[in-house]
Amino acid sequence: MITKRIRIIALAVTFLLVVLTSLVACDGKKEEEEKTIDVFAAASLTDCMQDLGAKFSEKNPTIKVQFNFDSSGTLQTQIMEGAPCDVFVSAAQKQMNGLEEDGLIDKDTRFDLLVNKVVLIVPKGSDLGLTDFEGVADPKVERIALGDASVPVGQYAEEIFKHLNLWDSLQDKITFGNNVRIVLGYVESGDVSCGVVYKTDAAISDKVEIVAEAPADSHKPVIYPAAIVKDAKEKESGKLFLDFLKTDDAAAIFEQYGFTMAGK
Numbered sequence: 579m580i581t582k583r584i585r586i587i588a589l590a591v592t593f594l595l596v597v598l599t600s601l602v603a604c605d606g607k608k609e610e611e612e613k614t615i616d617v618f619a620a621a622s623l624t625d626c627m628q629d630l631g632a633k634f635s636e637k638n639p640t641i642k643v644q645f646n647f648d649s650s651g652t653l654q655t656q657i658m659e660g661a662p663c664d665v666f667v668s669a670a671q672k673q674m675n676g677l678e679e680d681g682l683i684d685k686d687t688r689f690d691l692l693v694n695k696v697v698l699i700v701p702k703g704s705d706l707g708l709t710d711f712e713g714v715a716d717p718k719v720e721r722i723a724l725g726d727a728s729v730p731v732g733q734y735a736e737e738i739f740k741h742l743n744l745w746d747s748l749q750d751k752i753t754f755g756n757n758v759r760i761v762l763g764y765v766e767s768g769d770v771s772c773g774v775v776y777k778t779d780a781a782i783s784d785k786v787e788i789v790a791e792a793p794a795d796s797h798k799p800v801i802y803p804a805a806i807v808k809d810a811k812e813k814e815s816g817k818l819f820l821d822f823l824k825t826d827d828a829a830a831i832f833e834q835y836g837f838t839m840a841g842k
Contacts, residue, residue: 614642615812615819616662618653620669620730620802621757622694622776626835627667633831634822641815649757651728657682657807664816667691667804669758669776670730674803681808688805690840691823692832695777696734696792696800701768702785708772710790715744719751723764723773726754730800731761735774737797762786776800778836801840
């Protein structure tokens with residue numbers, strides 16, 4: 579009887595251990611499956627980053643990438659106000675520098691990711707005859723769309739027109755947008771005569787034409803830095819994503835959208 583009772587107890591204990599082990603394994607698996615990284619990226623990266631996020635998740639099926647796209651200045655403000663963010667990719671050094679100075683990014687993870695160009699665009703089929711940035715001073719150019727002061731592409735545009743001694747004379751004809759895609763939209767709709775955007779934004783639209791690249795040395799280089807945010811909840815997964823952005827697979831996608839990898 580005692581032997582039989584011991585066997586029953588042993589079987590019961592074994593059964594409980596199996597159940598507990600299964601539950602722990604399931605919980606672990608569930609936890610892995612629910613990992614999500616929050617990536618804040620400049621609006622000009624919208625299309626390529628969505629492709630990159632899908633590619634990354636193919637290679638890392640337990641990690642989902644959730645994007646927040648807006649102007650780099652707006653994203654900087656959101657991070658400063660405590661919005662949940664693991665990875666920040668800015669369209670300019672200024673916003674990343676500001677966060678680093680405030681101790682809000684992990685500076686050891688920061689690196690320069692991409693290079694872009696600034697261009698002047700007009701609506702498809704425009705008969706203005708614009709061929710360079712100097713031409714926007716012509717009275718026949720009634721409105722020009724630019725990013726506002728918080729938007730990197732707007733900051734670059736201001737640098738360019740100040741370099742050309744045109745900034746003050748353009749004030750009455752500027753329509754501001756709070757990110758580069760809004761600026762692009764103004765030109766696509768024909769609401770303005772021309773606009774200043776990144777070359778990569780112009781490349782995704784069949785409703786605009788590039789008429790000129792910004793003159794050499796008229797603005798700071800358009801560099802996109804990336805880094806892990808200091809208070810990131812998913813730092814390790816975020817680092818995996820940043821490492822992925824440096825791979826040949828990622829470079830092929832960036833280059834497909836017209837970007838150049840920094841350092842090349």
